[in-house]
């Protein structure tokens with residue numbers, strides 16, 4: 051068979067670009083760095099949104115919608131924040147044919163505008179915690195862009211919460227990290243992630259602490275999959291988010307913010323994709339079972355319709371492809387590119403034998419299965435393949451993670467994967483040295499792999515090249 | 518009881534403004550004309566999105582995401598389109614600290630950018646119909662704004678489709694009007710709508726025909742709830758959306774576009790709201806049954822929890838309010854403002870009598886119900902109240918609709934409601950005359966109330982003041 055994609059080990063970035071184009075996931079937009087997410091790519095994002103939104107709502111957080119445009123003066127109220135974001139802003143200067151009195155920027159993130167409204171809405175301790183989230187588009191100017199991974203405009207959720215105490219805000223930041231992000235990434239995306247603390251250097255502009263989920267891609271590089279920021283009282287001070295406590299006194303709130311974006315689609319592709327295309331974890335896949343009529347023939351359409359209905363009835367997301375006027379081989383290649391977990395092939399010959407062929411995307415295995423067992427076989431395969439993808443990604447990461455004892459070795463190891471080093475053997479100086487070779491500290495964890503509340507003695511740093 | 522809102526018949530616009538603020542639905546944004554949709558308002562929009570999205574997907578349409586920013590040159594390719602939208606644009610001139618080579622505008626709508634991509638993706642007749650939709654924010658400069666109804670930024674869905682033939686495009690435009698929009702508005706929003714054809718004057722900039730759903734608000738004015746545009750070959754010509762037909766020849770496609778927006782939330786408020794607040798139709802309501810612990814007492818919490826679980830088990834969206842530290846009266850007023858269809862009140866006295874009180878928002882009726890019958894009573898009331906709201910709105914519209922025979926009478930009748938007049942007794946001249954009094958032709962229908970395919974003899978025009 052002619053190769054469809056540039057092989058991963060020949061040129062990984064090229065493989066990624068080929069896959070995004072040929073699986074019809076996304077296209078470049080007409081304006082620099084913007085993207086068009088095509089239906090196949092967007093269906094993946096919609097499934098992510100569903101799963102993440104459920105988990106966010108489980109925490110008691112409510113969705114809302116804040117404006118796209120933010121006055122420049124808002125951004126300036128938090129000194130570190132403006133320093134971090136001002137250079138990336140897209141600026142609107144005219145509207146309705148006239149120049150605006152004050153230029154406004156397209157939100158690069160919404161801490162400032164939401165801070166302004168939190169200050170209005172929070173009066174008493176009874177109004178806390180105030181737990182808000184929005185699904186929105188944001189824009190940041192980028193010199194080099196890559197579809198899904200780094201684009202001027204991206205889609206994301208941004209959570210913003212206000213709390214009465216440090217403890218409550220801190221606990222919530224970590225709850226989001228664990229129960230929303232890491233849980234979703236591991237259980238739905240089948241991507242093993244390292245949850246940890248960012249170093250001061252990698253912290254969100256204006257945060258006290260940033261917590262992160264980091265994953266290894268199939269080229270050994272790291273991708274930051276999502277972050278949860280403990281903002282302390284920085285934004286509460288800048289926006290005057292005060293409340294009357296049960297003690298009758300005024301207090302400043304403590305805030306958090308946290309987000310994941312369409313970048314996750316890029317992470318998913320690079321964590322599981324192979325030389326034939328995408329491999330979607332069954333729990334996420336918009337189409338779990340892709341039922342293909344190989345050729346028309348006596349009874350084929352009826353049997354296919356029956357199988358489709360039976361699969362639907364047990365909750366399998368099934369799509370029937372009966373486009374027999376398109377060569378079967380082309381459709382099969384396309385199904386592999388798009389990464390549907392299970393393909394069911396049914397034609398006159400199969401039907402005569404009372405069977406259908408089940409093809410598993412995870413390993414390419416093909417098994418003829420008696421028609422009456424197809425539903426059970428599909429359900430079993432979906433469960434097994436969810437686990438198989440996770441295990442494969444975990445094994446891959448473990449094989450490419452080495453413990454090192456100095457920064458030089460860390461940089462070397464980062465050529466192919468992750469390097470673990472005691473943080474006190476690296477430190478901010480080692481971090482700066484590594485950065486010169488394009489290697490960064492992805493996160494700090496306790497020696498047992500748990501997430502520290504703050505920098506504390508004995509932490510282990512994971513270094514890698516990163517997207 | 519002190520009045521909570523300005524009464525509708527005292528000052529309707531003021532009533533609306535009070536309600537949006539006190540029910541915590543939305544706030545003005547920091548930039549002129551933008552809005553903040555608060556969680557209570559956003560939950561209503563989320564339910565709308567769910568229901569509309571299901572109906573859109575039923576038509577075979579797939580969701581995608583196109584860029585926020587559109588090059589000015591795109592807008593200019595369709596002459597009528599640019600004339601209609603250029604004066605409303607918000608323009609981005611700088612990014613990353615530098616001036617852009619070409620100014621770009623924040624999309625006021627996406628026909629142009631989507632047209633550009635359709636031209637890339639459509640090659641052969643096999644690629645048609647191409648059925649796309651996106652949920653997105655758009656911006657149009659507005660001088661006078663009102664939350665939900667007319668805002669500079671709003672949230673919406675915009676569908677864009679390309680077809681091989683006039684007939685197919687035409688049928689799809691009407692399918693969206695009937696099966697997606699009118700069906701949703703009548704069955705979920707409980708708002709009776711007139712589906713009809715817009716006059717040339719009210720047509721979308723660049724369309725062949727615009728079809729619309731129009732509803733009467735409780736002040737007798739009309740609100741355009743959603744539109745479906747037949748774009749003919751205008752955009753296909755401007756963007757060169759061609760396909761190779763099964764006849765081996767090149768053809769121009771036929772396109773459509775259609776949208777509904779957060780304006781629907783405003784329409785819902787004004788179609789059903791009363792002097793105590795919002796009245797949400799049960800099928801839409803994010804909270805269908807609002808279960809209130811009146812006071813704490815022996816067994817109250819347990820019984821409430823049991824009721825809540827039983828209601829959930831039969832699929833009722835229930836919320837338990839056990840904030841007994843807030844005065845009951847205040848919570849009840851708030852529940853009325855927010856329009857939850859059913860309130861269930863439970864306190865020690867009710868419990869002692871083995872009952873709970875069911876309060877129906879639609880008519881304010883209060884009925885003590887034995888505890889074991891609460892679930893059935895709630896389910897029955899939800900169904901009955903969905904119908905009651907629709908019937909009330911329909912009766913209201915019928916009472917305020919009069920048949921007239923000249924434009925002068927139409928303008929007079931439009932002071933309180935809708936005027937129906939044979940279109941040949943009004944015509945474009947009558948339309949211009951009426952417009953001078955702020956009265957517009959909302960739609961043209963056949964005499965039997967059905968939707969004409971085009972202007973044809975014997976149509977009836979409905980005139981009204983409009984939002």
Ligand SMILES: [Zn+2]
Pocket residue numbers: 221224503
């Ligand atoms: Zn902790």
Ligand SMILES: [Zn+2]
Pocket residue numbers: 688691970
């Ligand atoms: Zn027709």
